[in-house]
Amino acid sequence: DTGVSQDPRHKITKRGQNVTFRCDPISEHNRLYWYRQTLGQGPEFLTYFQNEAQLEKSRLLSDRFSAERPKGSFSTLEIQRTEQGDSAMYLCASSLGRLAGPKDETDTQYFGPGTRLTVL
Amino acid sequence: GDSVTQMEGPVTLSEEAFLTINCTYTATGYPSLFWYVQYPGEGLQLLLKATKADDKGSNKGFEATYRKETTSFHLEKGSVQVSDSAVYFCALSRRAGSYQLTFGKGTKLSVIP
Numbered sequence: 001d002t003g004v005s006q007d008p009r010h011k012i013t014k015r016g017q018n019v020t021f022r023c024d025p026i027s028e029h030n031r032l033y034w035y036r037q038t039l040g041q042g043p044e045f046l047t048y049f050q051n052e053a054q055l056e057k058s059r060l061l062s063d064r065f066s067a068e069r070p071k072g073s074f075s076t077l078e079i080q081r082t083e084q085g086d087s088a089m090y091l092c093a094s095s096l097g098r099l100a101g102p103k104d105e106t107d108t109q110y111f112g113p114g115t116r117l118t119v120l
Numbered sequence: 121g122d123s124v125t126q127m128e129g130p131v132t133l134s135e136e137a138f139l140t141i142n143c144t145y146t147a148t149g150y151p152s153l154f155w156y157v158q159y160p161g162e163g164l165q166l167l168l169k170a171t172k173a174d175d176k177g178s179n180k181g182f183e184a185t186y187r188k189e190t191t192s193f194h195l196e197k198g199s200v201q202v203s204d205s206a207v208y209f210c211a212l213s214r215r216a217g218s219y220q221l222t223f224g225k226g227t228k229l230s231v232i233p
Contacts, residue, residue, distance in 0.1 A: 042223030107219040111164040
């Protein structure tokens with residue numbers, strides 16, 4: 001079990017550019033989440049996938065943001081026409097979403113290291 | 121909507137001191153409760169969880185008990201170490217729909233030798 005991985009770890013871009021982040025969840029985890037964390041705050045939910053279906057999106061996810069999870073494996077989060085207010089840590093998490101033997105893993109999420117975005 | 125309130129930080133303790141970080145929540149139904157820890161430069165790590173009233177989650181000497189009557193999930197450790205210095209986040213998951221996590225703002229703990 002290699003854990004949740006994210007790429008890149010850091011991204012610096014100029015305002016107006018597009019950026020794309022990748023998340024590889026723990027294998028066999030069917031649920032995948034994106035969160036955004038700004039300095040001094042807790043993470044805030046952005047969107048959620050069950051397998052390849054995007055089932056919920058937060059009001060924080062403006063139309064400049066799009067996320068995909070083709071084939072229900074890795075996921076990408078794209079931000080178009082970046083703004084300085086998009087600067088944040090973008091966190092990905094995955095969960096098994098069901099019982100796993102004696103452990104109830106229905107709602108236990110495991111996080112990746114995050115991608116820190118800086119928009120100049 | 122759901123919300124989590126944590127005690128304001130930063131908290132500075134001497135090594136071997138007793139730690140309490142208060143956490144209260146507002147949610148409908150019976151959420152699961154979590155503590156996550158974030159070490160400098162790293163992502164969030166699950167520290168412990170509890171899924172029903174009076175459950176006690178524990179890990180690495182940390183404990184928290186799910187108190188439904190006071191809607192609280194306070195984190196405690198009897199003797200902190202320098203290596204416990206990190207930011208601690210309390211979170212809840214409403215056990216329905218997306219099971220998304222709602223986090224508190226975090227409490228930064230610094231332990232000095």
